[in-house]
Amino acid sequence: MGIVGPMQPTTTTAAPAEPSASRGDAAPRRIVGALLGILSGAVALGVAELMAGVIGGASSPVLAVGSSFIDATPEWLKSFAIRTFGSNDKTALLAGIGVFLLIGAVVLGIASVRRAWLGVAGLVAFGAVGVAAAVTRPANGPVDAIPSIVGAAAGLGAYLILRRAAGLPRREPHAAEAKSNPPPPPAFDRRRFMWTGIVAGGVALTGAKAGQWLIRRADATASREALGVPTAVDPAAPIPAGAQLDVPGIGPFVTPNDRFYRVDTALFVPSVSADAWTLKVHGLVDREITLNYDQLVARPLIERDITLTCVSNEVGGRYLGNARWIGAPLKDLLEEAGVRSDATQLVSTSTDGFTAGTPVAVAMDGRDAMLAVSMNGEPLPIEHGFPVRMIVPGLYGYVSATKWIADIELTTFEAFDPYWAKREWAKQAPIKTESRIDTPRAKAELGAGEVAVAGVAWAQHRGIDKVEVQVDGGAWLPAELGEEATIDTWRQWVFRWPATPGRHTIAVRATDGTGEIQTAEQADPFPNGATGDHTIEVNVA
Ligand SMILES: Nc1nc2c(c(=O)[nH]1)N[C@H]1C(S)=C(S)[C@@H](COP(=O)(O)O)O[C@H]1N2
Numbered sequence: 168m169g170i171v172g173p174m175q176p177t178t179t180t181a182a183p184a185e186p187s188a189s190r191g192d193a194a195p196r197r198i199v200g201a202l203l204g205i206l207s208g209a210v211a212l213g214v215a216e217l218m219a220g221v222i223g224g225a226s227s228p229v230l231a232v233g234s235s236f237i238d239a240t241p242e243w244l245k246s247f248a249i250r251t252f253g254s255n256d257k258t259a260l261l262a263g264i265g266v267f268l269l270i271g272a273v274v275l276g277i278a279s280v281r282r283a284w285l286g287v288a289g290l291v292a293f294g295a296v297g298v299a300a301a302v303t304r305p306a307n308g309p310v311d312a313i314p315s316i317v318g319a320a321a322g323l324g325a326y327l328i329l330r331r332a333a334g335l336p337r338r339e340p341h342a343a344e345a346k347s348n349p350p351p352p353p354a355f356d357r358r359r360f361m362w363t364g365i366v367a368g369g370v371a372l373t374g375a376k377a378g379q380w381l382i383r384r385a386d387a388t389a390s391r392e393a394l395g396v397p398t399a400v401d402p403a404a405p406i407p408a409g410a411q412l413d414v415p416g417i418g419p420f421v422t423p424n425d426r427f428y429r430v431d432t433a434l435f436v437p438s439v440s441a442d443a444w445t446l447k448v449h450g451l452v453d454r455e456i457t458l459n460y461d462q463l464v465a466r467p468l469i470e471r472d473i474t475l476t477c478v479s480n481e482v483g484g485r486y487l488g489n490a491r492w493i494g495a496p497l498k499d500l501l502e503e504a505g506v507r508s509d510a511t512q513l514v515s516t517s518t519d520g521f522t523a524g525t526p527v528a529v530a531m532d533g534r535d536a537m538l539a540v541s542m543n544g545e546p547l548p549i550e551h552g553f554p555v556r557m558i559v560p561g562l563y564g565y566v567s568a569t570k571w572i573a574d575i576e577l578t579t580f581e582a583f584d585p586y587w588a589k590r591e592w593a594k595q596a597p598i599k600t601e602s603r604i605d606t607p608r609a610k611a612e613l614g615a616g617e618v619a620v621a622g623v624a625w626a627q628h629r630g631i632d633k634v635e636v637q638v639d640g641g642a643w644l645p646a647e648l649g650e651e652a653t654i655d656t657w658r659q660w661v662f663r664w665p666a667t668p669g670r671h672t673i674a675v676r677a678t679d680g681t682g683e684i685q686t687a688e689q690a691d692p693f694p695n696g697a698t699g700d701h702t703i704e705v706n707v708a
């Protein structure tokens with residue numbers, strides 16, 4: 168399919184004007200058509216973004232369609248996207264939508280030169296898909312249809328004005344009509360079309376920029392900047408100096424916020440101000456509780472070091488991080504609400520409709536499950552759940568770590584399937600014992616002599632008792648362990664390996680605090696976490 172680029176000189180690529188069209192100018196129909204499609208589509212998108220800036224980012228047709236796409240993506244495609252694009256998977260999705268829209272606009276634009284109704288139909292279809300996606304997002308309502316409708320209407324306006332400027336008729340005259348009463352050939356006025364196009368492009372760009380600025384400026388950023396970090400009545404014990412091993416390439420024991428992995432279904436990061444935040448605790452409880460941000464931070468807060476892990480982390484993967492959190496203990500709040508004995512599942516819901524299901528027994532067994540407001544000495548970063556998220560040591564994020572939390576319902580495992588359970592992931596998912604080699608890197612070229620092989624091991628809420636390294640399938644030899652901070656954090660390890668020339672395979676395995684060795688059996692992340700020994704190959708010169 169040949170896409171005629173708008174930048175190409177019209178004289179060389181334009182299809183010759185058909186004589187039957189009887190235009191005053193040799194109107195380069197394809198280029199005019201492509202520009203007509205692209206510019207009307209751009210005006211529709213730009214105006215829709217601007218409206219979304221006013222109404223709320225989740226109402227943007229592009230983001231709503233993208234989010235619906237994420238929710239509907241089958242597991243194999245999702246893992247493919249994560250494997251191929253890593254944390255750029257969302258950018259890749261948006262780029263894909265962009266290319267799809269561009270091709271659609273060009274094709275429809277060219278076809279609409281002769282059949283004006285095609286352009287109208289294309290814009291109406293665009294609006295309809297946008298409306299359908301926007302109003303069906305879990306946290307959206309009817310008003311979220313507005314950006315798609317106004318955008319499509321603006322696109323239609325631009326389409327008609329541009330057609331007029333291009334000297335295109337509203338419809339092709341019927342042959343008979345044309346013969347008996349030939350309409351005066353509308354002149355294609357290059358200058359007029361160009362100027363109208365520039366204005367349309369300007370409207371599109373300004374709308375998109377302003378909309379995105381409004382979306383970003385919305386509540387959360389300002390609210391977060393104005394907020395201090397509350398003090399914990401129960402501070403964390405200082406991290407033992409020996410928790411951080413002095414080995415180049417091992418990474419920090421505490422993961423800085425800007426290097427902390429991010430995993431969520433949110434194409435548009437929810438923007439919630441602390442002022443507007445409330446949490447409702449309801450369901451199988453004796454007393455419903457509704458709490459605002461001030462009330463939450465007025466509670467006796469705890470501070471803890473906890474390592475978070477994503478169930479999608481592959482063996483050797485980077486989807487985990489360790490941070491110092493401050494928050495209100497979940498258990499106290501649940502006790503105040505009076506959780507009934509038939510409640511087995513705690514369902515937490517985010518403002519954008521994500522849900523996670525946590526065993527009530529785990530939330531209340533005395534571990535430091537909390538509603539966190541601070542991460543590494545700052546208010547929660549917006550993409551990590553500002554203003555409040557849940558943290559439960561020992562459980563994968565998808566069953567415990569709801570960001571932008573808005574609601575807690577006590578229910579049963581039979582009564583409700585949360586977001587990932589609906590997609591066949593396990594309903595209960597304690598973190599599996601795992602270990603990772605951080606240095607040397609796989610395929611590294613090393614010099615002979617002592618090489619510090621080092622990394623991390625984790626088995627949150629059971630702790631790590633032992634890490635062993637195996638070279639070339641030989642005996643498992645003990646690694647030195649960094650000092651344990653808590654049983655809820657990862658633990659660093661180092662193995663000083665006398666490297667000899669040749670190719671070598673290095674594997675690692677950990678033993679948790681209950682004495683159990685991590686399983687060597689290779690398993691994929693789906694449905695409840697990857698297992699297997701992280702193994703790398705290196706070459707020693
Ligand atoms: N609202 C919301 N919270 C969420 C998710 C989500 O998609 N939406 N993903 C969960 C998953 S799968 C993980 S692993 C953690 C990741 O938290 P992080 O992005 O702060 O590292 O958030 C959890 N909380």
Ligand SMILES: [Mo]
Nearest residue numbers: 477478564565
């Ligand atoms: Mo996750």
